[in-house]
């Protein structure tokens with residue numbers, strides 16, 4: 602039977618003296634799903650993760666794993682394992698012994714622990730390097746070992762704190778795909794802290810956008826990207842314009858903002874301010890003529906469309922968007 606690895610956070614609060622790091626959040630993370638906690642520095646992501654792990658006490662509120670309260674359980678008794686930003690491998694132990702370490706602490710025999718460690722090293726494609734020392738591995742390889750070591754404790758929930766931030770951009774994209782594959786193969790819950798919206802969109806079943814110790818919005822990457830609820834989410838997810846309309850602020854995706862040379866109904870007159878070539882598209886930055894020079898909107902124009910009618914800074918054009926692509930934002 603597959604174990605229930607769902608997580609529920611209710612009215613969870615973390616205070617450090619006068620600082621409120623997490624201000625009473627409610628969140629349900631379904632069993633066997635990939636959840637990304639996303640937000641700017643200091644918004645409370647790591648504090649949330651550390652409370653789930655039991656590395657930080659909860660000021661108030663509750664945490665349930667698989668329907669059982671774990672709020673006050675010892676870290677080792679929770680069914681969670683944490684993979685850290687720095688991989689924190691023991692430098693003097695081989696890869697195999699690093700992975701087997703937690704079973705040594707539990708008094709399991711060498712044959713038993715090495716057998717399981719080898720299985721996990723094979724899972725993360727590191728079986729061939731089992732006898733190396735951590736210093737003889739690349740960053741991506743060290744990360745695989747750190748993952749195998751976390752899995753050795755047989756968690757139901759794996760907690761990952763910025764696991765890709767130390768890798769170069771090429772490796773980051775490769776390891777991202779592997780994390781997703783491992784999560785699907787293992788079939789348990791991953792909670793991954795990141796400040797990269799691109800990473801969260803690529804990985805998550807559920808993206809949880811945090812700001813100022815609270816959850817601004819939680820949903821699938823498509824829901825959060827296509828229908829941001831607040832100005833903060835629209836700006837943080839990027840590729841959106843926040844536009845004042847008579848009914849209040851709206852978000853319009855940059856690729857849904859159309860530019861016309863002649864007026865069309867409901868269009869706003871705008872001045873082209875800058876043109877940035879991006880390869881597959883061209884970003885055209887415009888300012889509404891009636892809106893002040895410090896307001897900028899961006900239209901993302903496919904390169905072939907732009908090439909058919911190039912625009913240059915200083916030109917005046919007309920910006921419009923389909924009504925269905927205007928998402929009302931809460932203030």
Ligand SMILES: Nc1ncnc2c1ncn2[C@@H]1O[C@H](COP(=O)(O)OP(=O)(O)OP(=O)(O)O)[C@@H](O)[C@H]1O
Pocket residue numbers: 617620621622640641642643644645646647648649796
């Ligand atoms: N041990 C601590 N003592 C006092 N304040 C803390 C402590 N840990 C975190 N904080 C504060 O709590 C708030 C949330 O911090 P947290 O580390 O959870 O944010 P974060 O979103 O993970 O940020 P980052 O992306 O920079 O890691 C911040 O204002 C931070 O300064």
